[in-house]
Amino acid sequence: MTSSPSAENLTALKTSALLTASQLNKTVQVGEQKLSIIKDVDIHVNAGEFVVIMGKSGSGKSTLLGLLAALDYPDSGSVKLADQTLSSLDEDALAVIRQREMGFVFQSFHLLPTLTVAENIAFPLDIARRPNKARVDELIEAVDLGHRRNSLPNQLSGGEQQRTAVARALVSQPKIVFADEPTGNLDEQNANQVMQLLLDLRQQVGSALVVVTHDPALAEMADRVITMHDGRIVH
Ligand SMILES: Nc1ncnc2c1ncn2[C@@H]1O[C@H](COP(=O)(O)OP(=O)(O)OP(=O)(O)O)[C@@H](O)[C@H]1O
Ligand SMILES: [Mg+2]
Incomplete structure (x- = not known):
């Protein structure tokens, strides 16, 4: 890896705020009714920190993750990543920030079906016009897929x-990685392997990690656990 903070450096990193969301609100229109699904949420994530978001189905975890990752706009409130206020940027500017500063892992994988393993991993670097074959090869080996590099999803x-x-998600050494139930579609053995890889690789890069999960074992490994209930953070 090119930038590998030591354990001490990662600890030091974790004291500086990376992502700050203030007074987030989100409503959706359901028929005639406006439904409030995120209510006055304040949240911060420090650089290099591993935060888990838990809560019952329907409590607003995925919606919140989408707002934090600027995949969706709040009705009110703001999201800041480092010094940039994401909620005031247009779609094109957000796309650039997502490419450069963020990584994503979804429950249903979301790989590009016509690209090989190697091409999928290279994709964030290629669209940012920063191809780096050595980095792609390094990651293919790290996730033990050398024998599958030319396979389709x-x-x-x-x-x-x-x-x-x-x-x-980690190839472009993002500042922050968002994962929504990344092990939700996997059996226990694969879930453990995927989660361990995610934790190891993000430790090497020094990225912060925000994971929505129902898995208490994962929550135990987090620096901090946030629990949602009915659109609010309850603790
Ligand atoms: N576009 C939408 N239109 C209407 N309701 C929505 C919309 N998006 C989300 N909701 C509602 O908002 C609430 C929060 O949804 P969200 O997907 O964030 O929950 P979640 O905590 O991720 O649940 P799960 O654990 O089942 O994934 C739910 O009641 C959901 O039905
Ligand atoms: Mg969800």
């Missing part, structure tokens, strides 16, 4: 697809 197992997604 539909030729892979679920665990292999998610390992590809983990490598893709």
